[in-house]
Amino acid sequence: MASPLNLNGHSRGFTLIEVLVALLVLSVGLLGLASLQTSGLRLSDSSYLRSQAVLAGYDLIDRIRLDRQDAPDYDTSGNFVDESGDVSVQQFKDWVSTQLSRLPSGAASVDCDGTSAVCTVRIRWNDSRAGGEDEQTFTIETRV
Template sequence: MNKNGINNMNGFHLDNGFTLLEVLVAMVVLSVGLLSLAGLQVVGLRTGHSSYLRTQATIQSYDIIDRMRANEGGVEYYNKPTQTGSAGTEDTDCETVTGCSTASMAAHDLFRWNQAIDDVLPGGVGVVCVDSTPEDGDPTNPACDNVGGGNSATATYAIKIWWTDDKAAGTQQLFATSFRP
């Protein structure tokens, strides 16, 4: 038995406080691991929000495509190559079954569509135009070249939607798709 009341069978002196040091090292390792886990969680949330915004842009593009297909006789009125964000006007006659021309319906659809984009996407604006290169342009200059037009039934329309992704360092994002009505 030694002076601390611990039986040391080999005759070696036990180091006092060694267990406390092991606990401190374990706490440091655990803390670093938990901080790393928290960092991964933040990155995951940021990425999840960015993908949510891209999904909203996709939904809005299909919304205007469906509106254009529903207004088959007025497809050419959706081609607004220079207007972003403010294209179209509200026409309450187009909320009913009668009293709305195809041109008025197109203007009303563009108005409602741009309202929806503004509601779900931060800094969101959109444009519908005939364009051979839909992946270019920006909100102030959509770069619609009106190439590939032909008649409205055979034209290739581009849907371009821009928004600001505050989770991706505030960068301007573009979702673009093209289709034939």
């Protein structure tokens, strides 16, 4: 004789609904993790570009300090100079070709006041990958 069906017993395994819900939760978690990774990479790149601009700015200030008598010759009158720009001082030419090539669409301007010996260096680059403003600027002002 066949045994009667026991409805009160514990069932083994998972139901299809439980498996689908677990997969849904897992997939949402993995999508969130992928989004977090993408955002982290983008912001890491932005931070790297800013640090390159800071290093380039201080490098140019050091070059101007080493060549104090020619500091007014570094002046670009507020105009931004990129790698194709024409500048008169060889130190500045070398700096433009080596440092600005590290920044996407990198450009720099130098304003040196001959009477007060104050120089302002502005470095501009394209930071569109970060998701904020496309153009970023770093400014440093110092007495030479």
